[in-house]
Amino acid sequence: MTIPPTPNLDEDAPVFSIAIAAELAQMHPQTLRQYDRMGLVVPERTSGRVRRYSLVDIAKLREISELSEAGVSLEGILRIVELREEVRGLRKRMRELEHELAEERLERQRVFAAGHGEIVAIARGHRVRARSEVVLWNPRAAARYAAEQDEDED
Incomplete structure (x- = not known):
């Protein structure tokens, strides 16, 4: 099941309840709660402490499901997720530095x-x-x- 692109929805917006997120990720809601406790996918919380998932969270859940089906342990999946986040952060910082360098070169x-x-x-x-x-x-x-x-x- 693929989520159709929605032009007005921010991918990071926490809008899905745990029941909807579980259905979209094709998982049981209890699995999402376990992943939250482990820190694999930590959704935003409302003022009443209700979990709200974003499209990015659902994509992560699907990614975790694929890794699990491939035989990777939950500890291994946690490490993979951490490393991927670190790589994303480093790539973002690299793009920022490249932009700063290009601006500096133009000024000089x-x-x-x-x-x-x-x-x-x-x-x-x-x-x-x-x-x-x-x-x-x-x-x-x-x-x-x-x-x-x-x-x-x-």
């Missing part, structure tokens, strides 16, 4: 202009001082010049 890009016999670095988004200056389009020469400037600054 320099534009080089030549005029009156010298090459000068100008900040991105700034204009050259005189109309007679020419912007260098040779990225290798610009990179060499930037490396020399960085060495001079140190």
Whole structure:
């Protein structure tokens, strides 16, 4: 049984009661309670302490069911779930760092202009001082010049 995609439902929204979640995951509600106690799938709770499951929780329950059917023990499943969560977190952090690095690289890009016999670095988004200056389009020469400037600054 597959859950049809619902365009307006947040996958993380805790909306399903234990009975509905058990039916969607094709499990007994007592199994879901056991998984909650073990920390395999811990649903959100309402103010009255009633369990509410999300689509993400149901997907995890199905994943656990598949591992169990393959002969993996509950302790093994718990470790697999923990490692998968850790990998998801690390991948998310890696994407964040890659984004930060890309932004930093954009900020550090320099534009080089030549005029009156010298090459000068100008900040991105700034204009050259005189109309007679020419912007260098040779990225290798610009990179060499930037490396020399960085060495001079140190």
